[in-house]
Amino acid sequence: MSTRPAVGPSESVPGRGIEEHQPLAVSEAVTSKAWQLATLLVPIVLTTWLTYWVSQKENNIKQHIDDQSQLLSHQMQLSEELYKRRFDAYDKLYGQLVQMNAKLQAQSGAEPGEWNKAFADQVVQFNESLNLSKLHMGPKVEPLMYPAFIAGAHLDGPQLNQSIHDLEAAMKAELDAWMLAEKEAPAAASTSTTPKKSKLKTRSSQ
Numbered sequence: 001m002s003t004r005p006a007v008g009p010s011e012s013v014p015g016r017g018i019e020e021h022q023p024l025a026v027s028e029a030v031t032s033k034a035w036q037l038a039t040l041l042v043p044i045v046l047t048t049w050l051t052y053w054v055s056q057k058e059n060n061i062k063q064h065i066d067d068q069s070q071l072l073s074h075q076m077q078l079s080e081e082l083y084k085r086r087f088d089a090y091d092k093l094y095g096q097l098v099q100m101n102a103k104l105q106a107q108s109g110a111e112p113g114e115w116n117k118a119f120a121d122q123v124v125q126f127n128e129s130l131n132l133s134k135l136h137m138g139p140k141v142e143p144l145m146y147p148a149f150i151a152g153a154h155l156d157g158p159q160l161n162q163s164i165h166d167l168e169a170a171m172k173a174e175l176d177a178w179m180l181a182e183k184e185a186p187a188a189a190s191t192s193t194t195p196k197k198s199k200l201k202t203r204s205s206q
Helices: 016-105 112-132 142-153 157-183
Strands: none
Touching: 016 112, 016 142, 016 157, 112 142, 142 157
16 A cells, blocks of 8 residues: 655645736736726726817807897897887977977967867877877986977977977987997897888978
């Protein structure tokens, strides 16, 4: 019966060192591969995310600008419509005042009864137009309308003539201020329609 020689504590089994180092080498290889993959993927992921973030920011800014431009354009259109109605009303009222003033200047030599009736009709028509136009009047013109009406109703020619000149100056001042505001509007509102000039014309009183 043969006996296998015992292995001493200082003796090693052949191949054991190789087997112990193999898992360590595999682990290092896996780690190296993972690090190489990470160095490749991380810049790509970061670049993709930054590109998306910048794109979203640009889209948000563009949308905000478009919204503001559209809002401003609507406001400009509403403002233009408001002033168109305002100066149409001014033109009508101004014309009626001039006609009343001319009627007063032509009072002498006219038949009193017929003249009084015709002039009273003009005063009533002006009062009706004035009441219908109050919503469209500016703060500088509205306070001057009532004194003009009172002057006409009281047959005060000089005061009516002065009221007409005061109203003409106030109406032109409002028109000039509006035109200046239109010129100073931002470029975002450049698509809005061109401001229309008022039909108001200077009528010299007789």
